[in-house]
Amino acid sequence: MTTDDLMSKALASLNEMDGPIPVEAIHRLADLNDLDDPLTIAQAADLLDVSPHTLRYYERAGLIVVDRAPGGHRSYDAAAMRRLVFLTRMRLSGMPMRDLQHYVRLVDEGEATVPERLDMLLEHRDTICRQLRELTLSLAATEYKIATYGGRTGDDADFAEAGS
Amino acid sequence: MTTDDLMSKALASLNEMDGPIPVEAIHRLADLNDLDDPLTIAQAADLLDVSPHTLRYYERAGLIVVDRAPGGHRSYDAAAMRRLVFLTRMRLSGMPMRDLQHYVRLVDEGEATVPERLDMLLEHRDTICRQLRELTLSLAATEYKIATYGGRTGDDADFAEAGS
DNA sequence: ATAGGAGTTCGAGTGCGCTCGAACGCAAGA
DNA sequence: TCTTGCGTTCGAGCGCACTCGAACTCCTAT
DSSP, rough: OOOOHHHHHHHHHHHHOOOHHHHHHHHHHHHHHHHOOOOHHHHHHHHHHHHHHHHHHHHTTTSSSEEOOSSSOEEOHHHHHHHHHHHHHHHHHHHHHHHHHHHHHHHHOOOHHHHHHHHHHHHHHHHHHHHHHHHHHHHHHHHHHHHTOOGGGGSSSSSOOOOO | EEEEHEEEEEEEEEEEOOOHHHHHHHHHHHHHHHHOOOOOHHHHHHEEEETTHHHHHHHHHOOOEEOOOOOOOEOOOOHHHHHHHHHHHHHHHOOOOHHHHHHHHHHHHOOHHHHHHHHHHHHHHHHHHHHHHHHHHHHHHHHHHHHTTTTTTGGGSSSTTTTO
16 A cells, blocks of 8 residues: 555545534534624533633633623624634634734734735645645544554554655 | 635645645655664654654653663664654644553553554544544635635624525 | 522633753764 | 763643633522
């Protein structure tokens, strides 16, 4: 089995991916469209699949400003939810809090910072692509181990045949 | 632009990926084949793209036993390197140290633990696939923002049209 | 009216995976 | 020979992103 074979198998697995995550994610995004009433922190957290603690943490970190209902409870409207979807997606793809704070600062500074924001996004896209490549390699390695019955940590099932 | 379009674009980007990482990785793996002399910790670290500190840390953590040259210096032979390639690839794809320690313990316990090891690998494969799906969504989100000139953190460039 | 549950703030704690510093030892080139 | 630089051990420290606990407040349903 060559490395190319491994990669093909890995990419094939990729195409078989019809798991629950995208569907779920899209449904949650779709919910944002017909969002007329603002949400409580628990509802927002549920939708975004993070904890209320984390939402407060993001707010403390300056990533978002959230309206308050009379009584002081947080109130997440559609705009807040859209920003949070963006934030959580960036976090999920490994953008550090620091960078998100910087990005948000740029947004606050107005249109003049669009080029820098664009740079950040382009750089982050590269980061994601790199991660995708590395993950695909790891998937190939894992598939290979599985194919050889998950043995011996590389004493046997190794990458000896892997050559460009 | 629909979600499907976004996904298509994201997957297209995926196919354009001819970056330095896989090539580099494969070359480094290929080097392992004609590895007759054992390596120093610095050489091993270089090849694996981790720090010597990290290699010592993995050893302390019980993930690998490394030969010593006369004089006490660590000496990484082909088998050690193969195990380390496996370990670093699993780490890179997010397998926790704990799980790797467990896996290695199972390996030490012999062939009887093959089924459990296989279970771990299957589960990890699922984890990788989930990560790939999430990353692909994040890539789509990033591409979309880039396409709309990286503006306003979701106040404008949002996912309002994402349906189905 | 009151009990329960969900919300609030604040600071402190946790878990993970390194990463570093100090004090020391061997080893190979000028 | 000597020096300089990579190697060693050990424990401690760090950075990140949450995560939690305490003490309190507020809405809601009985």
